[in-house]
Amino acid sequence: xxxxxxxxxxxxxxxxxxxxxxxxxxxxxxxxxxxxxxxxxxxxxxxxxxxxxxxxxxxxxxxxxxxxxxxxxxxxxxxxxxxxxxxxxxxxxxxxxxxxxxxxxxxxxxxxxxxxxxxxxxxxxxxxxxxx
Amino acid sequence: xxxxxxxxxxxxxxxxxxxxxxxxxxxxxxxxxxxxxxxxxxxxxxxxxxxxxxxxxxxxxxxxxxxxxxxxxxxxxxxxxxxxxxxxxxxxxxxxxxxxxxxxxxxxxxxxxxxxxxxxxxxxxxxxxxxx
Amino acid sequence: xxxxxxxxxxxxxxxxxxxxxxxxxxxxxxxxxxxxxxxxxxxxxxxxxxxxxxxxxxxxxxxxxxxxxxxxxxxxxxxxxxxxxxxxxxxxxxxxxxxxxxxxxxxxxxxxxxxxxxxxxxxxxxxxxxxx
Amino acid sequence: xxxxxxxxxxxxxxxxxxxxxxxxxxxxxxxxxxxxxxxxxxxxxxxxxxxxxxxxxxxxxxxxxxxxxxxxxxxxxxxxxxxxxxxxxxxxxxxxxxxxxxxxxxxxxxxxxxxxxxxxxxxxxxxxxxxx
Numbered sequence: 001x002x003x004x005x006x007x008x009x010x011x012x013x014x015x016x017x018x019x020x021x022x023x024x025x026x027x028x029x030x031x032x033x034x035x036x037x038x039x040x041x042x043x044x045x046x047x048x049x050x051x052x053x054x055x056x057x058x059x060x061x062x063x064x065x066x067x068x069x070x071x072x073x074x075x076x077x078x079x080x081x082x083x084x085x086x087x088x089x090x091x092x093x094x095x096x097x098x099x100x101x102x103x104x105x106x107x108x109x110x111x112x113x114x115x116x117x118x119x120x121x122x123x124x125x126x127x128x129x130x131x132x
Numbered sequence: 133x134x135x136x137x138x139x140x141x142x143x144x145x146x147x148x149x150x151x152x153x154x155x156x157x158x159x160x161x162x163x164x165x166x167x168x169x170x171x172x173x174x175x176x177x178x179x180x181x182x183x184x185x186x187x188x189x190x191x192x193x194x195x196x197x198x199x200x201x202x203x204x205x206x207x208x209x210x211x212x213x214x215x216x217x218x219x220x221x222x223x224x225x226x227x228x229x230x231x232x233x234x235x236x237x238x239x240x241x242x243x244x245x246x247x248x249x250x251x252x253x254x255x256x257x258x259x260x261x262x263x264x
Numbered sequence: 265x266x267x268x269x270x271x272x273x274x275x276x277x278x279x280x281x282x283x284x285x286x287x288x289x290x291x292x293x294x295x296x297x298x299x300x301x302x303x304x305x306x307x308x309x310x311x312x313x314x315x316x317x318x319x320x321x322x323x324x325x326x327x328x329x330x331x332x333x334x335x336x337x338x339x340x341x342x343x344x345x346x347x348x349x350x351x352x353x354x355x356x357x358x359x360x361x362x363x364x365x366x367x368x369x370x371x372x373x374x375x376x377x378x379x380x381x382x383x384x385x386x387x388x389x390x391x392x393x394x395x396x
Numbered sequence: 397x398x399x400x401x402x403x404x405x406x407x408x409x410x411x412x413x414x415x416x417x418x419x420x421x422x423x424x425x426x427x428x429x430x431x432x433x434x435x436x437x438x439x440x441x442x443x444x445x446x447x448x449x450x451x452x453x454x455x456x457x458x459x460x461x462x463x464x465x466x467x468x469x470x471x472x473x474x475x476x477x478x479x480x481x482x483x484x485x486x487x488x489x490x491x492x493x494x495x496x497x498x499x500x501x502x503x504x505x506x507x508x509x510x511x512x513x514x515x516x517x518x519x520x521x522x523x524x525x526x527x528x
């Protein structure tokens with residue numbers, strides 16, 4: 001099961017070359033995760049628990065086709081639990097059924113007080129496993 | 133008649149103080165204009181004609197209440213034609229029926245080649261007057 | 265006396281029209297205030313005291329000439345104390361001696377705990393009056 | 397030989413967690429490339445030739461230590477030519493001699509008219525090889 005998030009390429013996403021700036025896709029990825037979390041928990045991941053932050057430890061993207069202002073994009077998000085502390089988010093960005101970009105973010109659960117790796121809270125794990 | 137555009141406050145909109153950074157409201161304003169234009173013309177204003185750009189000559193906002201991550205915002209847009217070349221966009225940003233921010237952008241129609249003020253194309257005027 | 269902050273127009277500041285997007289000037293304004301504060305206090309205003317935030321309550325800009333990628337800009341900042349809680353920042357953005365944009369931000373000192381207007385700390389006032 | 401570009405972490409780079417948002421490092425990377433190009437050519441890569449764009453085809457970063465508002469960062473840039481059309485930019489981001497982030501962007505030379513891969517112009521190659 002996957003989560004779909006929709007975006008429209010905006011004026012400020014497009015650079016001098018007339019195409020979406022590579023960094024804007026990370027904005028789309030961030031939004032996709034937040035909408036996924038809103039759909040599961042009614043709030044974004046950073047608000048789901050008082051004690052745990054989810055901190056990005058790596059990010060990557062490959063750009064397959066340029067996209068343009070007003071393009072409707074669908075970001076297909078796959079979430080997987082890699083270990084007790086690590087979540088992997090994979091993104092396929094589509095424009096009209098065609099993949100234009102692929103990406104990945106890895107996030108680690110961090111104890112807010114001690115700023116150390118911690119376990120992903122059980123209710124978060126359960127909800128992700130059940131709804132995804 | 134007014135146009136309504138919806139936004140959600142994102143992680144990257146919120147600053148160290150935990151509230152939406154003042155500059156993010158301009159992103160919401162820009163999006164509201166683009167969605168308004170998409171609804172009228174199927175494309176954003178910058179794509180509506182080959183010869184005319186709409187260039188922002190002034191912007192302003194006042195911030196009445198702070199907003200927070202995950203807040204659902206409704207941007208109510210009023211468009212008015214001030215002269216043959218000038219469009220005024222006014223924004224009231226609501227969170228649950230309460231105004232949290234007000235803003236205004238003024239744009240001027242510019243001939244792309246000569247980079248001089250020009251008349252707003254008639255079909256743009258007509259469509260705005262009719263649908264707004 | 266005034267504070268000067270320098271910027272270069274970047275790829276991501278420029279939009280489809282080939283000119284600096286109106287919202288990027290607010291990024292330049294923010295940077296100018298932070299560099300001003302770094303020069304006075306060795307840290308940005310949000311870090312200068314543990315109890316007080318400086319929250320933007322209004323912003324505005326007028327755009328006089330378009331600017332382009334790689335343009336060197338000088339932002340001339342004037343700071344004035346309007347009342348016990350209110351600071352006004354005025355900006356003149358120059359490219360080669362010519363004003364291309366003017367702007368203003370108004371910030372209010374807020375008690376972080378109670379989220380109420382408070383007095384600007386005395387050492388902040390003194391330092392601004394002395395060095396500006 | 398390497399190119400060094402300096403940044404300061406800004407208010408809008410920092411998110412709700414109090415640390416630099418992962419996507420801001422891509423802004424630093426973009427700025428580092430533009431300053432490198434300014435130092436070699438007096439303009440950014442997108443302006444160096446009339447016929448060629450340099451388009452990002454992949455990006456990645458790993459985040460080793462969190463950084464905070466006002467942190468001074470040094471981005472060490474290594475440029476290498478991978479093939480007749482492909483440039484690789486590698487970034488090591490330092491705070492006080494310690495690596496906090498590593499990243500990489502791959503750009504391809506594209507003929508602007510035909511939007512096809514093309515050769516990197518010879519004078520660009522020569523200048524990069526000589527000065528780097």
